[in-house]
Amino acid sequence: MILRLKSLGMAGYLLLLYGFIFLPVATLVLFSFQEGRFPIPPFNGPSLKWYQAVFSDHKLTSALTNSLLVALISSAFACVLGFMAAYGFARYRLPGAAAIKATISAPLTVSYLIIGFGLLVSFNLIGVSRSLFTVGIGHVVINTPLCFAIIYASMGDHQLNIERAARDLGAKDWQVMLRVTAPMLMPSIIAAYFLSVTFSWDEFIIAFLLSRFDVTLPVEIWSLLRSGLNPKTNAVGSVVFLISVVIVLLLEFTIFRRGALRDRQS
Amino acid sequence: MAASVALRCKGWAFVAPALLWTLAFFVIPFLVMVMYSLWQRTGTTIVKTWNLDNYASFFEKSHFLAGLSNSLEITLLVTVISIVLAYPLAWIIAERVPHRWQRLALLLAILPFWTSYVVRSYAWLLVLSRNGYLNQSLLGLGIIDTPLEIASTRIATVTGFVHFFVMLLTLTIYANLVQLSPNYRRAAADLGASGLQTFWHVILPLTIPGVMVGAFLTFVLCIGDYITPQILGGNNELVLPQIIMLQITRRADFPTAAALSIILMAVITIAYILCARWLKMERT
Amino acid sequence: MTARVEFKNIGQRFGEFVALDNVNLDIEAGQYAVLLGPSGCGKTTLLMILAGFISPTEGDVLIDGKSYNDVPPAKRPTTTMFQDYALFPHMTVEANVMFGPKMQGAGRKQASERAHSLLQMVNLWDARDKKPHALSGGQRQRVALARALAVEPDVLLLDEPLGALDLKLRRQMQDELKAIQREVGTTFIHVTHDQEEAMAIADKVVVMNHGKIEDSGPAHRVYLQPASLFTAGFMGEINLIAATLSGISDGVARFASPFGNIDLPASSILTKTLNPGDPAQLGIRPEHFRLADSSEAVSLGSAVVRNCAFFGAHLRAILSPEAQPDLSLIAHYAQSQKLSDGDRVNIKVERDAVIVL
Numbered sequence: 038m039i040l041r042l043k044s045l046g047m048a049g050y051l052l053l054l055y056g057f058i059f060l061p062v063a064t065l066v067l068f069s070f071q072e073g074r075f076p077i078p079p080f081n082g083p084s085l086k087w088y089q090a091v092f093s094d095h096k097l098t099s100a101l102t103n104s105l106l107v108a109l110i111s112s113a114f115a116c117v118l119g120f121m122a123a124y125g126f127a128r129y130r131l132p133g134a135a136a137i138k139a140t141i142s143a144p145l146t147v148s149y150l151i152i153g154f155g156l157l158v159s160f161n162l163i164g165v166s167r168s169l170f171t172v173g174i175g176h177v178v179i180n181t182p183l184c185f186a187i188i189y190a191s192m193g194d195h196q197l198n199i200e201r202a203a204r205d206l207g208a209k210d211w212q213v214m215l216r217v218t219a220p221m222l223m224p225s226i227i228a229a230y231f232l233s234v235t236f237s238w239d240e241f242i243i244a245f246l247l248s249r250f251d252v253t254l255p256v257e258i259w260s261l262l263r264s265g266l267n268p269k270t271n272a273v274g275s276v277v278f279l280i281s282v283v284i285v286l287l288l289e290f291t292i293f294r295r296g297a298l299r300d301r302q303s
Numbered sequence: 304m305a306a307s308v309a310l311r312c313k314g315w316a317f318v319a320p321a322l323l324w325t326l327a328f329f330v331i332p333f334l335v336m337v338m339y340s341l342w343q344r345t346g347t348t349i350v351k352t353w354n355l356d357n358y359a360s361f362f363e364k365s366h367f368l369a370g371l372s373n374s375l376e377i378t379l380l381v382t383v384i385s386i387v388l389a390y391p392l393a394w395i396i397a398e399r400v401p402h403r404w405q406r407l408a409l410l411l412a413i414l415p416f417w418t419s420y421v422v423r424s425y426a427w428l429l430v431l432s433r434n435g436y437l438n439q440s441l442l443g444l445g446i447i448d449t450p451l452e453i454a455s456t457r458i459a460t461v462t463g464f465v466h467f468f469v470m471l472l473t474l475t476i477y478a479n480l481v482q483l484s485p486n487y488r489r490a491a492a493d494l495g496a497s498g499l500q501t502f503w504h505v506i507l508p509l510t511i512p513g514v515m516v517g518a519f520l521t522f523v524l525c526i527g528d529y530i531t532p533q534i535l536g537g538n539n540e541l542v543l544p545q546i547i548m549l550q551i552t553r554r555a556d557f558p559t560a561a562a563l564s565i566i567l568m569a570v571i572t573i574a575y576i577l578c579a580r581w582l583k584m585e586r587t
Numbered sequence: 588m589t590a591r592v593e594f595k596n597i598g599q600r601f602g603e604f605v606a607l608d609n610v611n612l613d614i615e616a617g618q619y620a621v622l623l624g625p626s627g628c629g630k631t632t633l634l635m636i637l638a639g640f641i642s643p644t645e646g647d648v649l650i651d652g653k654s655y656n657d658v659p660p661a662k663r664p665t666t667t668m669f670q671d672y673a674l675f676p677h678m679t680v681e682a683n684v685m686f687g688p689k690m691q692g693a694g695r696k697q698a699s700e701r702a703h704s705l706l707q708m709v710n711l712w713d714a715r716d717k718k719p720h721a722l723s724g725g726q727r728q729r730v731a732l733a734r735a736l737a738v739e740p741d742v743l744l745l746d747e748p749l750g751a752l753d754l755k756l757r758r759q760m761q762d763e764l765k766a767i768q769r770e771v772g773t774t775f776i777h778v779t780h781d782q783e784e785a786m787a788i789a790d791k792v793v794v795m796n797h798g799k800i801e802d803s804g805p806a807h808r809v810y811l812q813p814a815s816l817f818t819a820g821f822m823g824e825i826n827l828i829a830a831t832l833s834g835i836s837d838g839v840a841r842f843a844s845p846f847g848n849i850d851l852p853a854s855s856i857l858t859k860t861l862n863p864g865d866p867a868q869l870g871i872r873p874e875h876f877r878l879a880d881s882s883e884a885v886s887l888g889s890a891v892v893r894n895c896a897f898f899g900a901h902l903r904a905i906l907s908p909e910a911q912p913d914l915s916l917i918a919h920y921a922q923s924q925k926l927s928d929g930d931r932v933n934i935k936v937e938r939d940a941v942i943v944l
Binding site: 159162177181246 | 310311313314315316317318320321322324325326328329330331332333335336339388391392395399410411412414415417418419420421422423425426427429430436466469470523526527529530534544547548551557560561564567568571575
């Protein structure tokens with residue numbers, strides 16, 4: 038009897054909390070199909086007119102492309118920098134390694150607002166104008182420590198012997214790195230890349246501070262919002278949500294399912 | 304001897320790009336910001352004499368101090384509420400949900416956050432605003448007569464934050480819980496402890512690190528966030544990031560913004576030191 | 588303080604897999620019993636059933652005559668020493684040991700006294716304020732023992748407790764465990780895959796394989812007169828010679844084998860009733876080979892020493908008998924014996940030591 042009450046209570050708590058977690062997004066998606074002028078109750082519809090509005094809004098679609106470009110390119114950069122640094126630390130003994138590691142990891146601990154602002158004043162000082170390029174630089178700054186941490190954590194001694202064998206067989210250092218180490222570490226590299234893309238794609242404050250005319254999607258959405266509740270926002274938000282869901286599901290069913298996620302022994 | 308030097312050089316070659324990038328685009332900008340914080344803005348020019356006036360005025364200007372206290376109050380409130388809500392959720396997923404559904408349960412909990420952070424905060428506006436979902440439902444059910452004014456208040460900001468950080472804390476606490484050896488529970492039960500006793504004396508103390516890590520992340524991310532308070536909080540009780548952004552965008556007062564940013568960083572650093580010290584104490 | 592344990596018709600299934608098959612076992616109060624067998628034989632499953640962490644698919648578990656089938660671990664008069672010790676990392680040694688008594692309602696003073704006496708017994712009173720991570724493997728194990736005994740269980744269950752220790756420490760702990768069990772008088776049930784460990788400690792060795800009990804009894808009986816082929820092989824190295832029973836007369840059984848006729852006392856036939864013409868395996872342990880002739884020795888012809896190595900306490904030789912060159916016999920000879928590869932020896936085996944299986 039008590040057991041049933043306890044399970045009921047727990048199920049109830051789960052329902053309540055999941056309801057809380059899904060409430061805003063559910064509302065968002067629901068009212069993106071709203072027929073009326075405003076994306077609020079009561080619900081009339083469904084209508085796809087706001088989705089049409091989004092895809093015919095030139096500014097939004099170009100912002101979307103910009104976001105993708107910045108995310109994909111800056112993350113690739115961050116991955117390369119992070120991978121090389123991880124390789125350097127894992128395979129060579131360097132003086133002051135701890136200090137250098139701390140420096141490279143430092144951006145993780147600082148608010149994006151401050152990173153963005155620092156870059157803004159610096160670029161201002163030396164006369165570099167704001168653009169997607171400067172946004173990209175900022176995103177590389179925030180994502181490199183992430184890539185470094187993820188890849189470094191997965192470099193262990195067991196790969197060392199394989200690399201030694203490769204060197205033994207005559208491969209040069211850069212060949213070893215490119216053709217032996219990188220393929221072995223591919224799962225972490227891919228994980229780091231996708232995580233960086235996610236952070237960059239959704240990042241607002243640095244993009245806001247460091248862009249001017251060409252903006253990324255979050256910044257464009259922000260300007261939509263400045264003019265009050267806009268039904269296009271719902272549609273855009275739902276589209277972004279859908280794309281993210283699809284990517285996550287893809288990742289889940291290809292990469293992570295193959296990886297070893299041990300189930301807890303009970 | 305020469306071989307080890309050659310080796311070192313190779314090592315440097317690999318590490319240098321990331322290091323140089325960080326120095327050029329993080330460390331130096333930070334130093335530039337510090338420099339700005341010591342300058343003054345008068346009219347449209349920047350007076351480049353070094354002084355601590357900006358910092359002094361922080362303690363004098365009441366709205367700056369209010370900004371900091373708002374930030375701290377909201378952040379602490381959010382942290383506490385999120386922990387209280389997240390711990391049972393993490394516990395239920397880790398202990399009661401069947402193993403093969405646990406990943407799915409976590410994924411479901413994270414899923415709503417896969418929309419843009421900006422849009423997510425905006426979505427709360429859809430729910431909490433005067434014509435929003437919550438008011439319409441409550442009015443429709445007859446529970447209230449006039450719409451609740453929640454949007455553009457601190458309550459809305461806290462709600463928006465708690466929504467995000469409950470998810471984060473659930474993850475960190477869950478990670479801690481599943482990594483505990485099942486033999487702890489078995490040993491406690493074996494020695495005569497009831498479920499409640501096992502939880503209170505064994506499980507809870509052992510999950511404190513997970514809670515602390517999540518709480519620290521919550522604190523740092525929450526106190527530095529501009530988006531959620533700006534969308535949901537209205538214009539009455541500004542938090543520090545909002546004030547900083549005002550200095551940058553509206554008033555183009557970089558020196559003041561820089562000083563305020565440094566103060567924000569100082570607060571975060573103090574939190575980090577306290578947390579690190581506490582974690583080290585826990586170890587011994 | 589101590590109790591008799593009875594397993595009646597215990598069966599355990601995990602889906603398709605049969606972990607335990609109709610296991611019946613009685614352990615007297617105050618005995619030190621060891622469940623011995625290879626991985627997967629079911630010994631740990633049986634232990635967990637007794638502890639209450641697993642509910643058996645069939646059968647009954649009785650402690651002191653009372654059935655404990657659906658009773659949770661907290662309410663059973665058993666405590667378990669886990670393989671990874673499971674010491675609470677956030678509590679001191681003393682707090683760990685006091686945990687059980689406190690959970691069962693003892694006052695602080697009482698729990699403290701109990702912890703004191705137990706930690707004294709395992710020689711760890713001086714370490715009482717340390718946390719588990721500051722202790723060595725052997726020390727942690729002793730704390731786990733003290734903690735388990737603090738609730739004064741009737742039965743103490745040990746799940747491969749010495750696996751993580753090195754050889755010397757393991758030998759030492761075996762002696763200590765035995766001594767403590769004698770002192771405390773509690774029934775100990777100890778799971779291991781190491782037959783030497785089992786023989787060193789146990790009052791009763793229970794050999795298990797594939798969910799069944801192959802043999803159980805005092806160590807010397809299980810070793811010298813094993814009840815099954817598996818037991819014979821598991822308890823130590825054994826040479827097996829295929830033979831057929833020719834006949835039994837006057838207490839002497841004659842076997843026909845590739846080595847000719849072998850006469851053994853009829854009492855050597857242990858496992859089943861053999862009729863003339865039935866096949867059997869003659870088991871000879873390496874240490875029962877002799878080089879000198881005697882009336883107690885059975886001769887198996889001569890053999891060539893193929894490989895000979897000094898093992899410290901004995902000389903280990905692999906013999907290739909002339910009568911059956913494809914068969915390898917393993918013999919242990921005295922350490923002073925001088926043998927080298929290629930030598931020809933006469934195989935002599937103590938008659939009374941041959942086992943018929």
